[in-house]
Amino acid sequence: MHKYKKILKYLSPYWVRVAYNCFFNFLSAIFSVFSLTMIIPILGILFNAHPVVEEPVPLALSVDSIEQNFNYYISNLIQAHGEFYALGFIAVIVIITSLLRNGFRYLAMYHLAATRTGVVKNIRDSLYEKTINLPLSYYTNERKGDVLSRMTNDVQQIELTIISSLEMITREPLTIMVYLVTLFIISPVLTIFVLILLPLSGFLIARVGKNLKVAALRGQSKLGIIMSVIEETLSGLRIIKSFNAEDKITRRFYSLNSLYTKVMTKMYRRHYLAGPISEFLGILVVVIIVLYGGSLVLGGQSTLSSQAFLGYIAIFSQIISPAKYFSKAFYNIQKGMASVDRIEELMKAENTIVEIKDAKPIKTFKDFIEYKNVFFKYDGTNTEVLKNINIKIPKGKTVALVGHSGAGKSTFVDLLPRILDVSKGEILIDGLNIKNLKIKDLRALMGNVNQEAILFNDNFFNNIAIGSENVSEDKVIKAAKIANAHEFITKTPNGYYTNIGESGSKLSGGQRQRLSIARAVLHNPPILILDEATSSLDTESERLVQNALMQVMENRTSIVIAHRLSTVVNADIICVLHEGEIIESGSHNELIKKEGLYYKLHNTQLFS
Helix, strand or coil, X not given: CHHHHHHHHHHHHHHHHHHHHHHHHXXXXXXXXXXXXXXXXXXXXXXXXXXXXXXXXXXXXXXXXXXXXXXXXXXXHHHXXXXXXXXXXXXXXXXXXXXXXXXXXXXXXXXXXXXXXXXXXXXXXXXXXXXXXXXXXXXXXXXXXXXXXXXXXHHHHHHHHHHCCHHHHHHHHHHHHXXXXXXXXXCHHHHHHHHHHHHHXXXXXXXXXXXXXXXXXXXXXXXXXXXXXXXXXXXXXXXXXXXXXXXXXXXXXXXXXXXXXXXXXXXXHHHHCHHHHHHHHHHHHHHHHHHHHHHHHHCCCCCCCHHHHHHHHHHHHHHHHHHHHHHHHHHHHHHHHHHHHHHHHHHCCCCCCXXXXXXXXXXXXXXXXXXXXXXXXXXXXXXXXXXXXXXXXXXXXXXXXXXXXXXXXXXXXXXXXXCCCXXXXXXXXXXXXXXXXXXXXXXXXXXXXXXXXXXXXXXXXXXXXXXXXXXXXXXXXXXXXXXXXXXXXXXXXXXXXXXXCHHHCCCCHHHHHHHHHHHHHHHCCCEEEXXXXXXXXXXXXXXXXXXXXXXXXXXXXXXXXXXXXXXXXXXXXXXXXXXXXXXXXXXHHHHXXXXXXXXXXXXXXXXX
């Protein structure tokens, strides 16, 4: 039962609509029974076996009273106007009850439509919010394709299987219940026999679908891997073509796709078995009831008349269809539960970057940033990326981080805005531990310009103004001018409202980087983080970007990661990181005199 609570959790905001749906389904089932019970008097008239009732009985809310008075009225109609007139009267009743039945069914579906689309919307919203709030460290262990698969295919699977089955779940049990009550009223003995047979057939159906969820879970997992391969292929298409790796990559995809196909074929074969089995068992049960009930009627062991027995069979036959749909819904839910489990796994992923309950606001940066005995290692690993980092950065100073790749420079700067959290030690801003500050306030103090400009498939204006509310065009233009970006932006067809393509694909590397700088300028942060902002640019682009950066860094506290030491010779403090530790620090001239690792790096680049 616990697993079905996961589904009910998503339905809880729509309980009123679900209640309306159940209510109208109940009314639809009631009028459906009224239509079917009219078979009994129709057969009685056709076979001249309708009971003649000459006296009415007092009206009451009982089956006997309603049956007696109805038969009395039909008897009068037959005597006064003939059997065909009475037959026409019953036909009108059937038409009216059928109209009411289908009208209430539509009202039930009317409320279900809002529930179905609303639940799917809420799941998508929750997933998207969760993926944004999860720390970057989560995505180092998870495939992006698998996350995408959960947000697209698994959500769609829930809509196609579980949500689409809501109609059956809320309607069919009510229909079956109303029909069984009616059958019990007509013949208690025969209905008890039916109630013994139905659980046996239900047990056989459940046995077939027992492993369907496991197969579906395997299928969705394989699909997540396929999505990851597709995402990697599209991202690395240039490399694949350059190294003639098309055949190798294609063979890898074929292998994964074949495995996924085998899993899904097995699952669908089991799924398709539900319909034939339920239909066969339904017919088998009907035949058994006909034989058993027929023996009672023909042997005079039952009070049922022949027409009442035929009516009983007609009503019971209507149980087969909702029972079949209900078994189909059961199969669909088992299949969809695999997607629910995968989504729940993502929703329950721990967000390690949390804000404490009484976090303090911080709006300004006044004095210094301090890394105090800082250690860091990724979850699930024993290797420390940073070890015993101690440094104090005064306001307005520029600190450069240099060293070999993998020395921990990017991790160093990711700890400051709490993209990652320290494993041991603390980072202070103006003497306050950053873990005690409001995360949004902390990040508002900082601006980032990364080695690879991260841009969005939108226009220039929105890319520069991202994260800023109600910003004026004048401010965006001013920021672009400082970043040396205004000139190339105005040359585009729609100026600041020209779309830049996916990840800024319509722009050169230097243009993308200057756009990132303009974003940081507009944000106007007191602390600036530059992560190898010019390392991937050509000489001319580097000159333009470097000029823009010099303007931006003026009167700001800057932390600069650089491979090209020529770009940081004027930094106030240069820290040399090696295997996660600061092994040297000082100005350019001081470090040259020490003739340590910085000296070697400088000479290597100078001579090259």
